Amino acid sequence: MSTERIPLRVWLLMLPLLLVMLAVIGAPFFETLRLSLSDARLVGSGGEFVGLRNFTKMLSNSAFQSAFWTTLRFSLWSVSAELVLGVLVALLLDQPFYGRTILRALLILPWALPTVVNATLWRLIYNPEYGALNAALTQIGLLESYRSWLGEPGTAMAALIVADVWKNFPLVALIALAALQAIPRDIRAAAVVDGANVWRRFRHVTLPYLLGPLMVALVLRTIEAFKVFDLIWIMTRGGPANTTRSLSILVYQEAFAFQRAGSGASLALIITLMITVLAVAYLAIIRRLAGEGR
Secondary structure (H helix, E strand, C coil), X not given: CCCCCCCHHHHHHHHHHHHHHHHHHHHHHHHHHHHHCECCCCCCCCCCECCCHHHHHHHCCHHHHHHHHHHHHHHHHHHHHHHHHHHHHHHHHCCCCCCHHHHHHHHHHHHHCCHHHHHHHHHHXXXXXXXXXXXXXXXXXCCCCCCCCCCCHHHHHHHHHXXXXXXXXXXXXXXXXXXXXXXXXXXXXXXXXXXXCHHHHHHHHHHHHHXXXXXXXXXXXXXXXXXCCHHHHHHCCXXXXXXCCCHHHHHHHHHHHCCCHHHHHHHHHHHHHHHHHHHHHHHHHHHHHHHHHC
16 A cells, blocks of 8 residues: 655645535534534524433434334345346346347436435335236236235335335446456356356356445445435335334434434434444455455
């Protein structure tokens, strides 16, 4: 690793960017920190210093614990499914066949949709009265009557995960496809000549080239999934009976619905810390993989 000092002119060139980041990121962060250490309310009295009381109270709150496990479950299932499906689609689109270019272009459409549009689309699909899913399953005989997919605790989370996976697996697929395009053809040809089957070629030739890019996709998708708000809020509002309430929805309820700005700010910082720990762990793994690849 190089230990050369960054020249002063480089710092001067970066100074405008650093100032913008300080204003856009630093100021709101320190204001959130100030609120988290007080009993401030969104409207009315409050604002006295209470130290870490908001943090300890929130961590011991059953609503926080329930929302944490809900968020963790949503993140694990959705990100895992997106990685598997994205890699499979990338492997398919890496093969030569007629219409491959068109399919590659169409792949980006779900990811390009705004999350609000995606959530509204799937809410209509799951509608218990006129939804396309109920109609299709009833016509082929898999259902006897329409179901409220988003209104039942047993199916609401699965429905949300499907909606999230449908929108975001194209990102993983595009990243994996770009990595596949970087594999030298002579290496692939040599593996075929050596008699390696499909699994061995994937394990020893393809996978090493995919690991680094997939870790980047894993970092991006885990961060997004862990702070999910709009998808769940539009589709279920955190219901039924708070079974799909995420940590971000709990922040909204604490800060705006219950007008407890102090506890809402403390919860937001707790989520930020969790995401930071995950990102640092993932980045350490990426550096290790990059070091092994040299």
